[in-house]
Amino acid sequence: MQPTESPLPAVVPLGDNPVLLWGMTAHERLRRIAAARKLPFADVAPDSNDTSDTVILSNLAFVFDPAWMAWLQPRPGTVLTRRGEIVLAHVAAGDRAACERAILDGTPIPPHLEQVAAERDEGIFNEALRKRERPFAEALVPAAVPTIERASYVGAYKGVTDLLTKYLWPEWAFALTKLAARVGISPNGITAIGSVLCIVATIAFWYGWFWTGLLTGLVFMVLDTVDGKLARCTITSSKLGNAWDHGVDLVHPPIWWWAWAAGCAPYGRPLSDETFWAVMAAMLFGYVVQRLIEGAFIVRFGMHIHVWERFDSRFRLVTARRNPNMVILFAALLVMRPDWGIVAVAVWTMLSLVVHGVRLVQAIWRARAGERLTSWLA
Known part of the structure; x- marks a missing residue:
């Protein structure tokens, strides 16, 4: 899917994860990523009835390279996955509830959304550096922290x-x-x-x-x-x-x-x-x-x-x-x-x-x- 012009989406964290990465929780790290891109951070409960905004849903069971947020922002209707699980989803109001259920309860991802696997070989193209790269997106569990921190550092x-x-x-x-x-x-x-x-x-x-x-x-x-x-x-x-x-x-x-x-x-x-x-x-x-x-x-x-x-x-x-x-x-x-x-x-x-x-x-x-x-x- 090609990037399109769209209003600034709100970034919504889903779930909870106490594991620290670089001294931060996944929630705090996500907030900083959103702030760096000047995106609103909608720290609301998953069952919120507010469906008025385009949102980027973030599964706090995972952490990702900030390059993925930059790549996903102009691509509404796109879901980033890791081994079939949602990491990020940039969706309109009508798809928000279904994607929240997919993240929290493991229900299927709406089939009309474009799914992009973080582990795909081609990676993404970094427009600022004019180079192709493969940003990380990994499940944040204690055993994986050293590997993720090294990937973050190398990135x-x-x-x-x-x-x-x-x-x-x-x-x-x-x-x-x-x-x-x-x-x-x-x-x-x-x-x-x-x-x-x-x-x-x-x-x-x-x-x-x-x-x-x-x-x-x-x-x-x-x-x-x-x-x-x-x-x-x-x-x-x-x-x-x-x-x-x-x-x-x-x-x-x-x-x-x-x-x-x-x-x-x-x-x-x-x-x-x-x-x-x-x-x-x-x-x-x-x-x-x-x-x-x-x-x-x-x-x-x-x-x-x-x-x-x-x-x-x-x-x-x-x-x-x-x-x-x-x-x-x-x-x-x-x-x-x-x-x-x-x-x-x-x-x-x-x-x-x-x-x-x-x-x-x-x-x-x-x-x-x-x-x-x-x-x-x-």
């Missing part, structure tokens, strides 16, 4: 990322995300801790205390993963949190590179004035222009440059962003040449800029030739 990784975030610290970040959820630390609290560590790392780099800076920076980089994952897993994203997190991410890398280059002098490996300013110019220019290229690609083609073709996703693993650059600096510090490291980062930044520039030109040329560009992940 919070959106798009493509660098090699450290993908391979080195997912398990660290997963453990810290669970700990933060259990003790009640908010995503903004994690961002605040990370911001302090980011400043400490900058000061350490400036004075040539590179190992201290790298260790502090490593913790900050892991927490930079945790805050976003915690916000998505606990459904607590906020405009302030997004602005704060992305603002820190955007501003601090050039400051780190400046501090590292300056710290080479107290370390005993000073850069010449000419090399220092050449490195700073290359890194600042490369950093800004690469961001502009990524933005231009999104505006022109409606997707991120790193999800266009397989090559672009693989190059994102090592492209001159903060984390891959830190690997270069770490390797140089192993041989006690931080000066070589910052020069290598500047060279890699310019090479990455060339790659991104060429890919943007290729995309424009192919689009003008009549090709419709799509993500290889779709």
Whole structure:
């Protein structure tokens, strides 16, 4: 069934489930999902006589990826099932009572409604990320909580990322995300801790205390993963949190590179004035222009440059962003040449800029030739 324009449906929880996921009951998690999509939350008894609204019925015996709510909202007359049981049902007034009975009493689902199995192989298409994915929808029972929390966490990784975030610290970040959820630390609290560590790392780099800076920076980089994952897993994203997190991410890398280059002098490996300013110019220019290229690609083609073709996703693993650059600096510090490291980062930044520039030109040329560009992940 194709999406259609419809009034905002009310989200109605059915049943009860005391099992906690990320420190929340299924009822509270559903309320947060509805609030995130600005949908009314009609916390009413199943036998309510109110049949005036289009509703999304939610079976609290199950939990689901929020992507399913976004997918179901524009699809009235659609039922999401898991092993034949209703998880969500977007229905009009006339079908509400029958679907409530199907959820609570196990009666048959009205046959005229379209049933979509959550376990189907094709999954759903995420319009925002321009990729196909398979969101989870599972029965919420105590034995299944670890598996569901991991699926929820993995689902919070959106798009493509660098090699450290993908391979080195997912398990660290997963453990810290669970700990933060259990003790009640908010995503903004994690961002605040990370911001302090980011400043400490900058000061350490400036004075040539590179190992201290790298260790502090490593913790900050892991927490930079945790805050976003915690916000998505606990459904607590906020405009302030997004602005704060992305603002820190955007501003601090050039400051780190400046501090590292300056710290080479107290370390005993000073850069010449000419090399220092050449490195700073290359890194600042490369950093800004690469961001502009990524933005231009999104505006022109409606997707991120790193999800266009397989090559672009693989190059994102090592492209001159903060984390891959830190690997270069770490390797140089192993041989006690931080000066070589910052020069290598500047060279890699310019090479990455060339790659991104060429890919943007290729995309424009192919689009003008009549090709419709799509993500290889779709």
